[in-house]
Amino acid sequence: MTLAVQFTQVSRQFGDVKAVDRVSIDIQDGEFFSMLGPSGSGKTTCLRLIAGFEQPSAGSIRIHGEEATGLAPYQRDVNTVFQDYALFPHMNVRDNVAYGLKVKGVAKAERIQRADEALEMVALGGYGERKPVQLSGGQRQRVALARALVNRPRVLLLDEPLGALDLKLREQMQGELKKLQRQLGITFIFVTHDQTEALSMSDRVAVFNKGRIEQVDTPRNLYMKPATTFVAEFVGTSNVIRGELARELSGYPQPFSIRPEHVRFAEGPLANGEVEVHGLLHDIQYQGSATRYELKLANGQTLNLSQANTQWQDNAAPHQAGQQLSVRWAREAMVTLHDAVSGEV
Amino acid sequence: MNTLAIAPTPAPGSPLRRFSNLLYRRPNLYLSLLLVPPLLWFGAIYLGSLLTLLWQGFYTFDDFTMAVTPDLTLANFTALFQPSNFDIILRTLSMAIAVSIASAIVAFPIAYYMARYTRGKTKAFFYIAVMLPMWASYIVKAYAWTLLLAKGGVAQWFVQHLGLGPVLQFVLGIPGVGGSTLSTSHLGRFLVFVYIWLPFMILPIQASLERLPPSLLQASADLGARPRQTFMQVILPLSIPGIAAGSIFTFSLTLGDFIVPQLVGPPGYFVGSMVYAQQGAIGNMPMAAAFTLVPIVLIAIYLSVVKRLGAFDAL
Numbered sequence: 001m002t003l004a005v006q007f008t009q010v011s012r013q014f015g016d017v018k019a020v021d022r023v024s025i026d027i028q029d030g031e032f033f034s035m036l037g038p039s040g041s042g043k044t045t046c047l048r049l050i051a052g053f054e055q056p057s058a059g060s061i062r063i064h065g066e067e068a069t070g071l072a073p074y075q076r077d078v079n080t081v082f083q084d085y086a087l088f089p090h091m092n093v094r095d096n097v098a099y100g101l102k103v104k105g106v107a108k109a110e111r112i113q114r115a116d117e118a119l120e121m122v123a124l125g126g127y128g129e130r131k132p133v134q135l136s137g138g139q140r141q142r143v144a145l146a147r148a149l150v151n152r153p154r155v156l157l158l159d160e161p162l163g164a165l166d167l168k169l170r171e172q173m174q175g176e177l178k179k180l181q182r183q184l185g186i187t188f189i190f191v192t193h194d195q196t197e198a199l200s201m202s203d204r205v206a207v208f209n210k211g212r213i214e215q216v217d218t219p220r221n222l223y224m225k226p227a228t229t230f231v232a233e234f235v236g237t238s239n240v241i242r243g244e245l246a247r248e249l250s251g252y253p254q255p256f257s258i259r260p261e262h263v264r265f266a267e268g269p270l271a272n273g274e275v276e277v278h279g280l281l282h283d284i285q286y287q288g289s290a291t292r293y294e295l296k297l298a299n300g301q302t303l304n305l306s307q308a309n310t311q312w313q314d315n316a317a318p319h320q321a322g323q324q325l326s327v328r329w330a331r332e333a334m335v336t337l338h339d340a341v342s343g344e345v
Numbered sequence: 346m347n348t349l350a351i352a353p354t355p356a357p358g359s360p361l362r363r364f365s366n367l368l369y370r371r372p373n374l375y376l377s378l379l380l381v382p383p384l385l386w387f388g389a390i391y392l393g394s395l396l397t398l399l400w401q402g403f404y405t406f407d408d409f410t411m412a413v414t415p416d417l418t419l420a421n422f423t424a425l426f427q428p429s430n431f432d433i434i435l436r437t438l439s440m441a442i443a444v445s446i447a448s449a450i451v452a453f454p455i456a457y458y459m460a461r462y463t464r465g466k467t468k469a470f471f472y473i474a475v476m477l478p479m480w481a482s483y484i485v486k487a488y489a490w491t492l493l494l495a496k497g498g499v500a501q502w503f504v505q506h507l508g509l510g511p512v513l514q515f516v517l518g519i520p521g522v523g524g525s526t527l528s529t530s531h532l533g534r535f536l537v538f539v540y541i542w543l544p545f546m547i548l549p550i551q552a553s554l555e556r557l558p559p560s561l562l563q564a565s566a567d568l569g570a571r572p573r574q575t576f577m578q579v580i581l582p583l584s585i586p587g588i589a590a591g592s593i594f595t596f597s598l599t600l601g602d603f604i605v606p607q608l609v610g611p612p613g614y615f616v617g618s619m620v621y622a623q624q625g626a627i628g629n630m631p632m633a634a635a636f637t638l639v640p641i642v643l644i645a646i647y648l649s650v651v652k653r654l655g656a657f658d659a660l
Contacts, residue, residue, distance in 0.1 A: 100570075
């Protein structure tokens with residue numbers, strides 16, 4: 001399988017700040033690849049490096065095998081969907097979509113036809129004559145998508161494109177983007193700070209922290225087998241147990257992660273391969289589909305326990321805050337974590 | 346509990362409090378209190394006197410007695426189309442157009458640099474540098490230019506030392522552009538106008554470019570547009586409101602100016618200096634009023650053309 005984008009030891013420095021620090025990634029052709037991380041973690045800079053809006057301070061970027069370092073944005077076969085959509089306010093929707101074809105000298109009849117097809121594809125057929133200001137946020141988002149896709153790029157870059165939409169619309173667009181990517185078979189590189197978005201859409205996710213990549217993996221592995229403390233805490237919620245307690249429970253000095261939903265209240269005798277801790281039930285949060293219990297352990301650490309509310313009957317919470325409780329989990333559910341960032345992937 | 350400092354409010358029931366409550370309940374009263382003084386000043390005093398002046402354009406001026414009588418006539422307005430008067434209008438109009446075009450061309454790069462490449466202190470420096478010439482008296486600047494452009498002045502000395510003397514002689518020899526020296530040529534007058542009105546062009550263009558989100562330029566490049574295409578397709582169309590606003594200044598200021606044409610350039614009236622001469626030296630107020638109408642009409646035509654070009658669509 002060919003590589004759509006390949007980063008080799010890429011760094012980008014702004015003054016003293018290393019926005020991207022020796023990052024290496026291989027993005028497969030046709031993959032839905034997400035870059036996930038908090039703001040300032042370097043994910044957007046990586047996207048801009050691929051688009052050509054930034055040039056690397058060191059390292060090499062290859063796009064479909066060709067060295068892209070030093071190429072201007074207009075010399076690259078990638079297109080971007082911008083966070084603020086960046087639609088041209090003085091052009092109508094059709095001219096916006098046809099812009100890429102126009103500057104490449106495609107004949108007028110063909111570019112109008114292709115622009116209308118692209119608008120059709122994002123369910124905005126018949127909106128060609130409108131100006132961007134007359135559209136809603138979700139519609140502008142689709143126009144931006146059509147404008148990028150009409151050029152038939154081999155790699156589509158999406159810079160937090162759903163960030164400005166409300167929750168319902170965002171979920172709907174997530175599904176549509178995923179469907180579109182399968183249908184077109186082109187590489188999508190999706191930047192987001194929303195971990196559920198990254199998990200639900202991507203084939204693989206790279207987790208960024210402080211300019212470096214912590215882990216690149218499938219959503220399932222990322223959640224079930226986080227490599228570092230940062231990944232365990234950023235992707236989903238996790239209990240990271242450190243220090244003496246970690247050694248006592250797992251037998252290793254490294255911290256480990258245990259997901260709240262893998263912890264359960266103690267009942268009956270301790271089974272083989274299980275560990276048990278005791279603590280004071282501090283807080284109970286009812287969250288609808290689940291209830292979260294917050295325990296204070298003897299050493300002062302907090303441990304979260306999440307119990308799915310699978311019964312339709314309105315059962316009152318089985319425990320009250322202030323109770324002393326024992327909780328258990330399977331040894332296999334513990335994932336040993338590394339604190340150091342693994343630079344290589 | 347509340348540790349925030351709060352401005353003392355008038356005690357309930359005090360006249361001030363009742364007045365502020367009244368304004369709160371009646372926003373229209375509040376608005377009219379704010380707007381009536383400037384509207385009086387602008388509407389009654391400015392527009393009133395302007396209309397009175399224009400009305401005098403219909404009065405009759407007796408050439409022999411030099412007296413103005415309120416007998417209504419269209420003679421003054423038809424007189425505008427006499428060749429000698431019409432020449433003045435054409436001369437002023439073509440200068441205003443040339444000055445506006447040249448100002449836009451000169452101002453654009455400076456405005457672009459200010460908007461896109463400067464920030465913080467550098468930007469403040471550029472703002473001050475652009476406006477600094479406006480702090481000096483306008484007449485002083487115009488006089489300074491007469492000296493700069495005079496025979497044996499700095500401009501000519503400079504051109505001679507560059508070995509471009511013959512070129513200057515050739516340019517000064519072109520009818521309608523030249524004259525005997527730079528300071529008595531149309532070209533010299535044009536240079537002074539461009540210099541004096543340039544800040545009025547730079548600032549609106551700069552403001553329009555400032556509003557242009559950088560992501561639009563990136564999107565254009567991303568879609569495959571070369572820098573020249575991005576400029577023609579995105580930057581220029583979106584800065585047209587700024588250019589239009591600036592050109593309204595340069596156009597109308599040139600149309601109404603009466604000092605520069607007297608100090609620099611060949612003899613011959615401009616609309617502004619004609620108004621000045623008619624009402625001051627000659628005392629022909631009706632003719633001056635008729636001439637005053639010329640820039641108003643020209644600017645109205647100009648605005649409608651600019652509007653038709655779509656300059657105000659993006660506002």
